[in-house]
Amino acid sequence: MSIEKEKGTYDIIPDDSLVFYSVRKNIEKIFQTYGYFFCETSSIQPEELFKRTIGIASDIVTKEMFYIESDKPRFVLKPEETAPLIFSLFENRLADSKVYEKFFYFTKVYRHEKPQKGRLREFYQYGAESLGDFKKERDGEMILLAEKILNQFGIEDYELNINNIGCKNCRAGYLNLLKDYFKKNQDNLCKDCQRKIDTNTLRIFDCKNENCKKVSLNAPLITDNLCSSCKNDFEELKDFLKENDLSYNVNPYIVRGLDYYEKNVFEFVETGGNLGSQSTLIGGGRYRYKKDNVLKNDITGVGFAGGVERLILSIPENVKKDLKREESCDVYVAHMGGKTFERSLKVVYFLREKGIKTDIFYNEARINKILSLASKKNVKLVLILGEEELSEEKITLKNMETGFQKKIKLDEKILLEEIKTEISNV
């Protein structure tokens, strides 16, 4: 092809689109079941928004934004959905609404990174925000909800990691403590890490260098340096998870890359090896949008985001097959042309009117051709209306899974009942 696409982008077309679409519907259904309301903001957002929320020093802001040619102020393709959504809710006076306080989204986001497995430049994120006071029930529901999504798609190889990254009262103190520790030991750190001491202290924990690992091993941990409020919040979350039989690991090294996170944070990590080195399925936690010249008060809440493509990569093949089936027609009608075609169309229109997913092959074709097509389309039932059936005022109903078939009276109401019972058996 002479026209090249942007790397790290892809098109959603069959068969994969069937899985994608089913995943989307299932996710949205779960959110609604938990009382969350759908939202989606524009893909085009002011750069300023992300600078002030996810942080001027964050990787996303410093090197991963797609800039759009436009008048001032500079606009970017949104790299995440939380900040645009929170600001939109604030502008529309919904940030402290009691009617609407829980929101979900399913939207495209953009990050200019080098693509690899599980990492794209344009990808979908699903996520939720629950605005209001910090409460263990809010955090807990978020985690239950996130896990519910993984379970819905038969994903079993994952771990839940939690941490508390502190708040304005204890976080800065801890960082200073950590900086002092690394400065004392900087001779044993690699050059990269020496540079990180002042700019990106926490990232030293991620270094793969053996010497750095050794130094990190004895470094002070955030979990040992929390203020009483954070400590209490963390314990409450653990209690909640225990009460709800959720197993978790405390991972004091979890770092959130976005500045607005505070206190309890969590991550669902894939352990089945389906995501290569990009193992994070879902990341989330509590956050605080500090009051400034735009926000009149602090906005607090808890939320999470998951990558749709990573989720799909983690879904077992047999589950994907079922999802595809969910998206295909229930009934496919085979006719033999002429009057059988005319009569078949009436059946099709009737069934559609009754909410049965029904389709028909417009052209005249041999029966084995149509059945083969029906099989490829994953339909559950085929109705056959040939000259033979028409002359007896009957229609053949064939279950494509079992192969069982029977002739029934060519009467729409009787047909509908038969179809309903057959479908519910599949």
Next chain:
RNA sequence: GUGAGUGUAGUUCAAUUGGUUAGAGCUCUGGAUUGUGGUUCCAGCUGUUGGGGGUUCGAGUCCCCUCACUCACCCCA
């Protein structure tokens, strides 16, 4: 952004130290079966070997450039 690897049919992979017309499975199309699919059998289609340049009598194979993908770092969903 840094480093490494791989690019051959729709797809998964072959092709002797460079040697003639680049092959096979699956998919696909048609038939066996003009009223029974998913199994089986038979037949058939599909390629600027990612692109460009170079070396050579001769390049899928060697060299250079470029692009794409993959993996890792980094980071994150």
